[in-house]
Amino acid sequence: MTAIYGKVALIGLGLIASSMAHAMRRSGAAKVISGTSRSAETRATARELTLADEITDTAAEAVRDADLVVLCVPIGAMEAVARDIAPHLKPGATLTDVGSVKRAVIEAVGPHLPDGVHFIPAHPLAGTEQSGPRSGFAELFDNRWCILVPPDGADRKEVARLARFWEALGSNVDEMEADHHDLVLAVTSHAPHLIAYTMVGVADDLRRVTDSEVVKYSAAGFRDFTRIAASDPTMWRDVFLTNKDATLEILGRFTEELFALQRAIRTGDGDHLHAYFTHTRAIRRGIVEAGQDTDIPNFGRGR
C-alpha cells in the first residue's frame, strides 16, 4: 500500500508502541518509523529487535520531521513528554496518543502544543497483560476498535487520515467525545480490572485455601481474573487516578448489584439469581456475535 504518513515517531516503546511498529511494517502504513524510550535498556532492546528504522536517545530527535507522533507512555507521563517534544514538532504534523483515559490526556497535553499541530487523541481497545518492547505483535489491533477523540474544530482531513492509519494497522475506527469515552471504558475495562485485582487479592488473603489449591483449581473462573490482575501496575494506577469520576460511578452501581445478589443468596431467591444470570449470558452471546471474542475454550487468548 502507499504509506499514509511519511515518518511516524513512537514515544515510548512498550506493548502498544512495539505492536504498532510491527503492524506498520506489515501494512506499509509509514515510510519511516522512529522511536525512543526513557530507559537505555528499552532503547537497546528496541534496537536489537529493529522495531524502528531509527531509535534515538531523545524524544526531541525522534519527532524531528515526523508527520505523525504517537505518545505511547503511561497517562501520568504524557504531560512531561508533551512539554519536552512541543518545540520540536513539525508544523502541520499530527500528534496523537494511545492512552486509556482521554479527558485527562487532553488536559495534560493540549496546552503545550504549538499552533499548526493537529492534536487528535486516540485509544486502541487492544492489549494484553504483558508490557515492554518484546511483548508487541503485529496482530494486536486486528478487528479491535480504535476510538478517535478529535476536539471540536479538528481538521477533518487529518482525522480521516489518522482513521485510515489505524485501519491499516488492522483496527475498526470509531469517534467519541472524551467524557463519553471515559464512561464507556469505565464500564467495559476499568471497573472490571479493579474487580479482578480485588478478587485476586481476596484469594491471596484466604488462609483457608492453600496456594497450591488456588493454582491447581484456577481454571474454575479464577484464572481469568489472575490474567487481568497481572496487568501493568503503573498503567493501571494512572487509569484510576485519571478516570476517577466515571470509575467511582460504575463501582457504585456494581456495589448495589452485588448487594442485591448477596441478598438473593442469603434469602434463597433462586428466581432472582436465575434471571440475572440469564440476562448476563445474553450479553456474552452478543459480544461473541459482534466478533469481539470467540467461543473456543481458551477464550481466544493465544498469547
Ligand code: NAP
Ligand atoms: P508498557 O509496555 O509498560 O510501556 C510503557 C512505555 O512508556 C515504555 O517505553 C516506558 O519506558 C515508557 N515510560 C514509562 N514511564 C515513563 C515516564 N514516566 N516517562 C517517560 N516514559 C515512560 O505500556 P503499554 O502497555 O504500551 O501502555 C502505553 C500506553 O498505552 C498507556 O498510556 C496505556 O494507558 C495505553 N494502553 C495500554 C493498553 C494495554 O492493555 N497495555 C491498551 C490500550 C492502551 P521505559 O521502558 O524505557 O522505562
